[in-house]
Amino acid sequence: MSAEMAATSIHSSYEECKETAEWLLNRSTIRPVVAIICGSGLGGLADKLEDSTTFKYEDIPRFPTSTVPGHAGKLVFGKLVGHDCVCMQGRFHLYEGYSIHMVSYPVRVFSLLGVKTLVVTNAAGGLNDSYSVGDIMIIKDHINMPGFAGQSPLCGPNDERFGLRFPCMSDAYDRELSFKLRSAAEAMGAAHFIKKGVYCMLAGPSFETIAECKLLQTLGADAVGMSTVPEVLVARHCGLRVLGLSLITNKVITDYNSEEKANHEEVLKTTQRQTKLLQDLVCGFLKV
Ligand SMILES: *[C@@H]1O[C@H](CO)[C@@H](O)[C@H](O)[C@H]1NC(C)=O
Numbered sequence: 001m002s003a004e005m006a007a008t009s010i011h012s013s014y015e016e017c018k019e020t021a022e023w024l025l026n027r028s029t030i031r032p033v034v035a036i037i038c039g040s041g042l043g044g045l046a047d048k049l050e051d052s053t054t055f056k057y058e059d060i061p062r063f064p065t066s067t068v069p070g071h072a073g074k075l076v077f078g079k080l081v082g083h084d085c086v087c088m089q090g091r092f093h094l095y096e097g098y099s100i101h102m103v104s105y106p107v108r109v110f111s112l113l114g115v116k117t118l119v120v121t122n123a124a125g126g127l128n129d130s131y132s133v134g135d136i137m138i139i140k141d142h143i144n145m146p147g148f149a150g151q152s153p154l155c156g157p158n159d160e161r162f163g164l165r166f167p168c169m170s171d172a173y174d175r176e177l178s179f180k181l182r183s184a185a186e187a188m189g190a191a192h193f194i195k196k197g198v199y200c201m202l203a204g205p206s207f208e209t210i211a212e213c214k215l216l217q218t219l220g221a222d223a224v225g226m227s228t229v230p231e232v233l234v235a236r237h238c239g240l241r242v243l244g245l246s247l248i249t250n251k252v253i254t255d256y257n258s259e260e261k262a263n264h265e266e267v268l269k270t271t272q273r274q275t276k277l278l279q280d281l282v283c284g285f286l287k288v
């Protein structure tokens, strides 16, 4: 195989994304302008879509399939408070063994469907001492740890039909959308749950060590998780506006004498408790 062929096979081509998009558009009358990626246990939002059409990931040409418990693995088209939406119920993670390009593949498809705004949600560990379990953090910026190690979904040949070779990331998270989310929270009397901070992505699947948590705190990260950043990079590359929300499901451990241990069950329990608030917030946000 030539070097050029090896390079081009890293990620799916524009034509492949187009084929997936066309397949979906052929099977739904919805023309989504908003895409929502639901994090661990937050997939309930997809059930709120009206006039919906649901596709299992395994049935969609070229789509990866999900393997994590709590991730349903469906793409739902429908209307949410009057907006045509597409909702990912279950996302893809690096730790499942997907390439970072596959993790973010759906976002390129969304852009070809006509989506203009991406709402990404995740479950994250709180690094900032002032955060409580159950808070919702509006992501104002991110730290792309896998990127430091050469893992970016934008690596490989650049197709200008998607976006620029060197896209700007200083404006990755849209200020107007974050303002709208906050307004929605205020209108719902939920402003006290809202924080705004920096999300740091690690590849996982192990939770962070104490030394790693301390390091991330000194770097200015407020929450840590194992997703979102690849999707946001691709979304910004193809010109989508992004709103990112982290549900703080646990506080990270930074004390060597602590008897507590990070666990996935705790994450799912908090998620269940706050999932309705997060859903209402996203609906409120779409109404503003
Ligand atoms: C979508 O529908 C058109 C018109 O029927 C057809 O030509 C095209 O092959 C379909 N594309 C896919 C990917 O299903």
Ligand SMILES: *[C@@H]1O[C@H](CO)[C@@H](O)[C@H](O)[C@H]1NC(C)=O
Pocket (backbone or CB within 6 Å): 128, 129, 130, 195, 196, 197, 220, 221, 222
């Ligand atoms: C924690 O969050 C608060 C409130 O959002 C913020 O003012 C503060 O700078 C953050 N602390 C650290 C150490 O980043």
